[in-house]
Each structure stands twice: as structure tokens, then as C-alpha cells.
Amino acid sequence: MKLLTRTEEFILLAVWKLQDEAYSIPIQEKLNEITDKDWSLGGIYMPLERLEKRGYLKSSLSDSTPERGGRHKRIYSLTPSGKEALRYAYEVQQTIWSGVPQLMFGLS
């Protein structure tokens, strides 16, 4: 299985956490929040599109709302293979970090 990039991983996680509210702007906010830097909208459209194409995400149109000039939102949600990919990413993470002395982080 192909490993997710960091950005992809963040985005999938954001979508997972946001649930019904997972469309571009909250995703962007979430990413800003997590990484503490400014993500541009354009910077998340591309990975979103790529993830959808790979089948990790699926999207549907919500009702239109006045604050968006009457336009629809595109709400994303994780597909089973998306979840699988996240899980795999997590496992890899675990594996690769195991055995690294905890001292490195100055936790003790």
C-alpha cells in the first residue's frame, strides 16, 4: 500500500474529525489549528482532489447557504479504504518510532 504524505494524512484526519462539517474551509481551519501555520485554500484543493481520485475520500453536495452566495458546499467523508490508509499510516508511524529513546523528547 502506498504511504500517505504528511499533508494527505493531516487532511484525512481533519475530514474524519470534522464529520458532517468536512468541507474546504473548516478543513483549512483545522489544518491551521493543527500545524499552526496558514494554509491557502488552493493548497488543500489539490490534495483533496487527489485523495478523492484515489478513492480515500468521497464527496457530496450539501444544501446551498446564503453566506456562500447561494452556492453548494462539497462535503467530504472517508471511505473504508481511506480509513484503511489512515490506519496503515498510523502503524508505520508506530513502527518507525518504536525503540527511539523517550529521552530525546525530554519527557522524563
Next chain:
Amino acid sequence: MKHRPPRLAEKILSRLQYDDVWKTTLGDFEEYYSYKAQKDGIPTANRWYWKQVIQYAPSKIIHKLYWSIEMFFNYLKMSLRRLKTNKSYSFINISGLAIGLASFILIGLFVHHELSYDKHFKDSDRIYRIIKQNAQSHQGTNLGAVTPLMLHSALKENFPQFEHTTYVSPFTGLLKLGDNSFFENGLYAGGELFETFSYRWLQGNPATALNDPSSIILTRSLAEKLFGNENPIGKSLDLIPEYETEASIKLITGVIEDLPETSHLHFSYIANEKSSAWHEGNASFWDSNGYFTYAKLTETSELNNELLDKINEFYSSQMLEIAYYKSDPEKLPKLRFQPLTDIHLKSSHINHNVSMVLGNINYVYTLSLIGLIILLIACVNYMNLATARAIVRAKEVGVRKVIGALKSNLIMQFTSEAVLLSLFSITFAVLLVWVCLEPFSNLVNRSIGTEMFRSAGFWLSVLSTSFVVGIIAGSYPAFYMSSLKPSGIFKSHTKGGKGNSFMRNALVTGQFAITTVLIICSIVIFKQLDYIRTTDVGYTRDQILTVNLKDDNFGKYYETVAQNLNANPNILSVSSSSYLPMDIQGSTSGVNWEGREKRVKFYLQNVHYDYLEMMEIELVAGRYFSRDFPTDETNAFILNESAVKGMGYTPEEVLGKKLVMWKREGNVVGVVKDFSFLSFRLEQAAALIGFNRPHDYHYLTIKVRPDNLEETVAFLDDAFDNMYKADLNLGKLFNAFTLLALFIASVGLFGLASFMMEQRAKEIGIRKVLGASLVQILTQVNKDFMKLIALSFVIAIPIGWYAMNIWLGDFAYKIELGPSIFIASVLIAIGVATLTVSYKSVKTALANPVNSLKSE
């Protein structure tokens, strides 16, 4: 609070793409914008939004362009394939459109030519010709183009609104240079001619060229004719104006470029009016009218009623010093102003437009209308055939729609197909124009040359015309086809587009109604012109030839010339008159007789012995002029019946009455029948015929034997035709264009009928198998078309009747608009329609039903 992004930027973004993904993206932008505006303020938000535009627009635009070009090539390919596979259909459409476009271009060229008269002069919109409105009318109108000589200087001196004024008088003169002599049309001019009219000077100084009475200015072509390549400036030549004997020596002081054909005045040289023999006599009289006066307004003035009133006040004050007007101020004429650029087209109601080839604004309108109509008929052909064939293409539409074509894509496709066809047709149309240009120019009596093929404006307007035609022709089919529902198309085998048959029927009916109107008009015009040519005008035109004598002294030599001519065995008789019988110009109300109760306006003709006999103008009472009564030469008049009636007598009573006209007096010796000496547009009028005085020998009239006729001599018949030349040409043009319209309409009908027959081949086969006869089948299939054609007559006849009533209203002598004309038109239209429809239906009905039924 909610903020909205900048309108323009939003508009640009929303135009870039149509799909849902893009729409949600825009929604995101808007939401984010609102959030950003609240957080960082509107300027930052605006900057951000514009940044998005810059970021996204280029790639989206390139994407869009790429696909529209790709699709365009696809449409092009489809259209070309379609043209190739349906050859007869393509031929009908292309030939119809090509003929329609060619007619339209030819007419457009003519209209452009007519409208461009005198516009080549600088400030042409500020130049006016002054015309005189008389209290009485002459030859059917009270307007005249000739004005007093001093008018130009009086206007300039008394009215600062005029920047420059000038006066001219066209004449013909003999130019002698060494042993060569030429009759050339010239212009006597005075005032500020060259300040008023911006001629192109090749040599000489416009400010001083005409200062000396002996100066003369030549046009380039005359200078080349006389002097070849030599420099003509400073050379001299002799000028003998017509009706004069004395030559005067002229010194050439300038050369100007030839005038374009689109000038109302044509001349090949300009002489100073002060050197004219008439100058002395006219220079100080306000009641002596013989000059065209032109005035140019200053840039800031305008010709309003106030100024006109002041000018007329001034004019009246001058005229009232003349006893005739003082005693009868009712008779005072008025001055009016005619824009320079109106002279060519709007002067048919003004007298004395000497030496001008005038146009007629009504012909310009009529022809423009015909051009549009023909083009419209051709467009309708395309619409009909395209929508009728919709059934064949329905599957293509369905597939395209299913694949994802939007309605707008399909509209684009079908419109571009029509535009392509129209562009195709325009190439043939231009070829047709090129071939027909010369005969057409001859017909409209203008020289419309091929030089416009080199002008960009011509090609631009030709291209845009074909573009517009394509869009118009393609619009209805495009909307119709693009609204077909894919579900319907695939579910069942839909019948030939039943839904659009109403529209198609309406179009066919309209087309035939228009064609029938055109047929009615051309029959009426043809008959009326034939009536004019063949009707009894009260004198003969057969075997009579006339010579225009340009010498006022011809009376001296007349007897010698007549004797010599009479010696020729081919000449039956010789006489002379002061006017041609169909165009008597002089008139007066100043004829007195004993017991006169009212004034009568007489048109004056002077003739020699034998003239009335030769012209076969019938005698009612008394006698013709006769050599047996020598006093006839000085003391006799002959009247026509209208004159006698106007005076209030019977022909017998008036004989022997003494008439006094100025210094001329004489007794009435005869009364002749009315003969029409005015245009057919006017009523008969009174004529007074006197005996030729020595200076009245303007026309030599010769009757010849019918054989041995040379074609080079001027026949009276031709002169007669010339009077109606514009009408005759209009008639010919109308006939030609009517034929074209009929051709295009029937070709369209043919295409439609053929297609319907193809669709109904099986039905006809079954009918035949079941025992229907040929006649039954034909009536069955032609019934629908004939209903439409019949309906079109109901529309056409009133319109044709109305239009022709207006046209005929212009003539005092005219044909009746009887039912026979309408019956003939209807028969022609029905005949053509039946032939075109039946050709294919007979073929289908005669075919072996096996062939149409065997395949499913």
C-alpha cells in the same frame, strides 16, 4: 455582518467554468472572503480575492479555449461530412443562399453608390443648394433649382451665417485648339466656387485661378485629351458656347482632378461666368433665374427657421421692387435650402436640374427592400430544410446530449454549421457578383466598377453579412434541434418532427406570400410600362429621327439644309421645332385675348411647316400651318383641345380669335387633338403652337423610309424611352429579382417536398399495393402543400394590391388593377409550386413499391 466579494472579480471567476466543482469552489471563496473581511478588514480580503482571480483565470481560460477549438473542429468535420453526403440538400442550400447573397450585395453596392453622392466634398454637410419655390407650378411642381445671379453675393453680404457662396451655370461649348475641336460640357461659375467645393487641384492656385474673365480650368482628362503629356498651364484655346457664334480666347490657369461619378454636377472645364454672353443681362435683375446657387454655412451656424425667414424677408424686399410682384404680392416666390447630399436622390420634384443624372430615393428604398426579401427567402429555405431533416439528425443530438453536451453546445454546433454554409455560399455569391456587375451597372445606369473588390470595407461588410445571415438562418434550427429530448429520441421512431411542422408551414406560407407579392408587382409594372410605350400619345414616333441643333442661328440655314435633305430619296419629309413633342418646357400664363375671363397656363411649342402633319397630330378644326398663307409665319397660332377648353370655347368658336403673347400676336388658325407632351405622371395641359421664329430651330425632325435605317441616329422612340428610363430599368430589375426570388423559393419547396417524399416512400408503397391510383396518391401528398400555397395567396393579394396602388398613384395615365393581374400571378405561383412538388412525388408514386417496402 456579511461581506460580498468585489463584483467584477466574482463575475470573472464565475464565467471561467460551469461545472459543480467550480461552483462549490466559488462558494468556498465567498465564505472565506466574508470571514477574512471580518478578521483582516475588507481591503485585505479584496486583495486576497483578486489574487484568486489571477491564480485561476489563466489556466481555466486556456482550458476553455482549447476545448472550444477542439469542438469547433469537430463541428467543422461533421458539417463537411454532412455537405458531402447530402449533395442535393447542400446544393439547394448553397445555391439559394449564394443567389440571395449575390442579389443582396449587388443591391447593396447600388444603394451605397446612390447614397455616396457629393459626400466626397469636404464639409458636404454644411453645403446647401438654394431652390426657388414659385407661386405657380410648372410641369407638375412649383420648385425650381435656378435662382438669380446676385443671390450668392447678397447672401454672403447680408448673412454672416454663410461662410462661402457660389453660383454656377452648366453649358455646352465647342473647344478649339488648333485644328481640333471638341464639344464638351462646361460650367460657368462665379463667387467662391473653390472655397465652397473642395476640388482636388493638380495645378494652379484655387485662390486666383478664376479671377480673370478669360481664365479657364480644365479637368485632368480634358487636359490630357487636349495636350497629352504637355503642361497645359498658360496655354490658350478658343471657346464657343452653344447658341453663340463668337469665339473667345481662354487662358488655362488650373487643372483639377476629374470628378467622381458620384457628383451631381458633371463638367470638364470651368470658365468665369463674367465672360458669358448672358452675364450683362442677368447681373442685376432679381427676377432673372438661371443659376444654381450654393452656400456653405459657417461651422457654428445652423440653418433654422429663423434664418430662413430672414432670408426670405430680404428676398421679398428685393422682389417687391419689381412692378409685377408689387401689384400682386401673392405671386412672390420663396427661397428654400436643399442639402448638397440630397440633390442626387431627392430632386425629382424640382425643375431645371439641367445636365444631371438624377437618382430617386424611392428606387433606393424599393431595391433595398427587395434585396432583404430575397435574402430572407434564402434564409427560410435553410431553416425549413434543416428543421425538416431534424429527424435524421435526432440520433446525433441524442448521443451528444447523453455524452454530456449542454444545450448551449448544441446551439453553438448548429449555428456554426449554418455559418459555415453561409461562408461557403458567399464565395459563390462574390463570383456571381463579379460576373453580373457589368450588366447590373448598365441596368441601373451607373458605373459601379470592380474597384471595390480592392477595398477592405467591401470584404468586411461581405463577410459580416454572410456571418449574420448564417446566424439568422441557423438560429431557429439550432434552438429547435437542441431542445430535442434524448429520452424521446431513443424511445420511439419519432415522426419528422411533428412539433415543428407549424413553424415550417408558416415559413413556407410566408415565403410564397412574399414571392406572389413580387410576381404581382412585376406584372403590374410590366403592364404599366407597356401601356406607356404603346398607348396612343397623339403623335407618331415611327421612323422619325431628330437632330439636336446646338446653334441659335440655324434658322438662317434651315431652308438650304431642308432642300438638300429632301433631295435624298430615303427621306420622306423634313421639319423643325423648338422642343421635342414629349418634352415641351416653356410655359406662360401671359396670353391675352378679347373676352378673357381667366388666365390659362399654356405650354409653348414652335414648329415649322409640315411638322404637325409629319407627327400625325390630328386636326379638329381649322387648318395646319400652310405655305399658302404667308402670314402664318408671323401671325398664326394653333391650339390643342385642352387649351380651347381652358379658354372656355369650342374649337369652332376659337378659330380666328386674336391672341397676344408679349410682343407676339396672331390669330388662331387651327385646333389639334391633345397629344401628351408631359410625363405620363401628369394630366394633359393646354398647348399653344406658334410658328418657328429664327432662333427657334432647336430640333431638326426628319421622317425616313422604314428601310435603310442607320442605328447611329437619334430616334424619337429612343428619346421617348429615355424619359421613362428609370422606370423601365426598375421594371427590368424587378422582373429579374422576382425571377430569382421565385427560383429560390421553389428550390426550397423542392427540397422540402423531396425530403417529405423520402419519408413517406413506404406509405406511398403501401397505398399503391392496396390499389391507389397515381392521381389519388398525388392529390393525397400534394394536398398539404397546396393548402399552404392557397393560404399564401390570401395574404399576398391584398399586400400586392396595396403596394401597386401606391406606385400607380404616381401616374396620371395608368392601367386598371383588374382581377386578371392577380389571377395571372396566382397561376404562375401555383404552376411553379405544383411543378416543383410534383416532380418528386410523381417519381415516388411511379416507383415500384417493392423497392420501398422490401427493406425495414
